[in-house]
Every structure is written in C-alpha cells, then in structure tokens.
Amino acid sequence: MPYEQERASRIGHVQTALSPAISEAMERWQTPALEVGDPAHITERLTSLDSLNRDDRPDPTFAIAFDGSNQEVEARPGYPSVRVGYIQIAGVYVDILKFLGANSSGLVNARQLERAQITQTVNSVLPGSNVFLKGVTGRDSWRAEFDRSFTESEITDFGNSFSLTDALMTIHGKPGAPASSLTLSKCPACGASAQRVTASGGVCATPDCMEKLYPTDVLRGYEEFTEDGENALTLTRAMNMAERLLLISYIDGFYRVEPRMLSQGIFITDGPLAVYGPAAPMKSKFLEYWTQLCVAMDRRDIAPPLLVGIEKSGRFADHARVIERHIPNGHVMMLDTPYINRYVTNQKPDHYYGKDEFYGRRFIYKTSTGESLVVTVPRVPGGHPYEKPRRDSAGDFIEVPSEKYESYPTLRVTLEALDLMQTQLYPNAVIPVALAHSASSLPLGTGRSVLTLLAQRSLRMPQDSVGLSRFKPPKYR
Ligand SMILES: [Zn+2]
Secondary structure, three states: OHHHHHHHHHOOHHHHHHOHHHHHHHHHOOOOOOOOOOOHHHHOOEEEHHHOOOOOOOOOOEEEEEEEEEEEEEOOOOOOOOEEEEEEEEEEEEEHHHHHHHOOOOOOOHHHHHHHEEEEEEEEEEEOOOOOOOOOOHHHHHHHHHHHHHHHOEEOOOOOOEEHHHHHHHHOOEOOEOOOEEEEEEOOOOOOEEEEEEOOEEEOOOOOOOOEEOHHHHHOHHHHOOOOOOOHHHHHHHHHHHHHHHHHHHHHHHHHHOHHHHOOEEEEEEOOOEOOHHHOOHHHHHHHHHHHHHHHHHHOOOOOOEEEEEEOOOHHHHHHHHHHHHOOOOEEEEOOHHHHHHHHOOOOOOOOOOOOOEOOEEEEEEOOOOOEEEEEEOOOOOOOOOOOOEEOOOOOEEOOHHHOHHHOOOHHHHHHHHHHHEEOOEEEEEHHHHHHHHHHOOOOOHHHHHHHHHHHHHHHOOOOOOOEOOOOOOOOO
C-alpha cells in the first residue's frame, strides 16, 4: 500500500495519462464495458416489485440510518509523519410519518424534516504513525486506544449505557445477551491461538508473553496499522466496524426494551452488509446474531426488522449506472453469482463470490422515479446470502436457495420504504442516509486545519476526546 502511494506522488496524473507506455498497455487490457449490447441477460433477471411476496408486518414507522467519516491529519508542522486519525459516526432517527408530511409537496421542508429527525454522533480519536502511549509501541498504542474508543462510545437511549464494546460482545453472544467472553484467533504479540478475553480485556496465556489483550483485538485492525506512514485504510476499517456495531446497539436496544418496535423500523447502513479486510470473519458473527434475532422474534410472532445496506459507490454502483436504462421503474434485479462473475467482477464462472464477507445479498432496484439503488438485504430467517454456483448434469447453472426471492421476505417492504424516502435532492440516495451522511461528516477544507489544531492540542494533553451528544429516545406509540 505505501509503495503504491509513493509512486503515485512522484508521477503527476496528467503525465501518467499521456505516457505512451500506458496507452499501449490499455490497448492490451480490458475494462468494464460502458455499453450494453443485447440486454437480454439483464431483462431476464428483472422482476417487478409488485409481484414479490410482501411479508406480514406493519408498515415501517421509523428509519435509523448510519454513516461515518474519517480523516487522518498531520499533527505537527515540520514533522509530517506524526499523524492522528479522527472518526465520526452518526445515527439519524427519522419519524417516517412526520417525514412524509414534510415531503407532501414533493419538496422537502427543511424545518419539518428537522422536527422528524434526531441525530446521534460518536467521535473517536486514534493514534496514527509516531504517536505513542508512554512506553508502548505504535501498534500497541493503536490497539489500546481503539479499545478505549469502543468502550467509551456508548448510547443511553435504552436505559443503561451500552457501548460499542457491549455491541461487539453481543454479536458474540445472542440478542439481549452479550457473551461474557470471546476468543481471539491469535495473540497480537506472540501469535498463540485461541485466547479468551472479556469485555474488559485479558492477558495472553503464554507464560513468556503475557501481553495485555483487548476484545477489539478480535477485529484485527492492528494488522494493517503502519508505524510510519498513512493509516487511511486502518481508519476506514475501524469506522466501518463502529458504524455496524452502532447499528447493532440500536437493534439490540429495541429488542431488549420493546421488541415489537423492531418490526416497525428500517435500519439503513452506508455500504453493503459486509465486513472486509482482517475483520471479515466477523461477518459470521453478524450472520449468527441476525439468525438468532429472526428466530427469537418469530417465536414471539413478530416480524424481523428491516435491515438494508445502500451503496453509493464502487463497482456495483458503477455497474448499475451502466445497465439502468434497461431496467423499468419499480423493478428489482436478481444478481445471481454467474452474472456477477461474468458481468461485474470478471471472475471464472464457478467462482464463489461473496463467500467471506457478506451477511446480506445485493440487488439492484430502480425506484418509481427512475433512480437506481444498490442494496444488500439479509436472508430471513438467516443463512448465507451467497452460495457456491451449482450446475445440473447438463452443466447449466441451477438456481440456489440464496438466489430465490423467497429467501428475502423483507425485500419488498424494504424497497417500498426506500422508495418513499428517496428525494430529488440527492440522486440515488434516500433521505435518512443523506441526513446521516451530513451528520457524520467531518469538516473538510478549512476544517482540516481545525482538526490539525485539535490534534496538536490533544498531543500536548494526551487525552482522547470521545464526545457524545444527547439523544432523545424515540417515543413508543
Ligand atoms: Zn501472546
């Protein structure tokens, strides 16, 4: 990673594009097509939303959308390798009925929208390169501070305070019951396998090691930490986990306090329902938590919550833009694995796409007003959203359970709700996501120097600044 960046900074972009070596290579290489010839491979995968089954549930009355932003700043002039990372994540609660009132004219009334939403933000500061806790290496400083930021980031909307660490323990336990301990696949210091830690940490069992261990070590963010250089990727991964665990904090809060309310909520994350990088094994924990939640709610005869990830960028969002003119409004497209391998990711036909990262499956939906949404939705009552492609005796691909609409009974209501909450103001986005995006945005431009100033100040007074604004709980009924 750092090598690529170094090279990029030495060659200017303009010169690079003009380089004969590059134009020569581009003639040899293929890139994703920008035109679709015969669209039969698209149209045969389309289904009108109206024809899908609608599971038995009340209409959603509220949405909570989550988003985050992060930035790494150089904290000391003349010593640019001293870096500090900032993360801000936000959850925005939107009262859908009030929102629809604000949206009645087709235009959004900002004041009414303001009344329909409640915002919660969580901020953390993480050390970057050349920032240390006393007597501790850079990597171990990062581990300690990451753990601290999870412990100190808490919500109090459901009575007792509930931290991101509690959410992490909960996905290792079950709904309403955080695990008392979790197992690290290895000790970050000596590599010894299967180390048990509680929410407050632990110590490596290897006598020669005795390293202090943290529950957040299970996310293995430290593996990508760079002692000398930028840590943009490490910071993004940390932010993504914080976002997803903040969502779990809310789902689990409703489950503990008022499970019936869960059925009336739509929970929206920015990006797919997936975990990338060293933390990818966590996708199994999200999947297990989700399955147990569905089963527990079904036992009480309550529909599961609506859970959806929306992607605004990336190769699937790009692909959706290329093919969207072949999708009629109000239609959803099943992206089966052979299609993904052939048309999106350029993999071999039998490649097992999505095996390691996903706890929801992607669909493309064209809204009633012609915007394309790329969404991921989990299976109900659980199960892997992607399976290895299978062929029949004639060698043709067969439809696997994860590629049947019956496996996604929440899909129709989810897409109907997103359709209601889209807006002309933000193309290919829905209002709660746009609100969460702006609530979580760190100040850019001039704000960068504000962050630098903060970093410098906090370096002189080495305390981390986890801030939490008050959040009023949604009113039940
Ligand atoms: Zn150890």
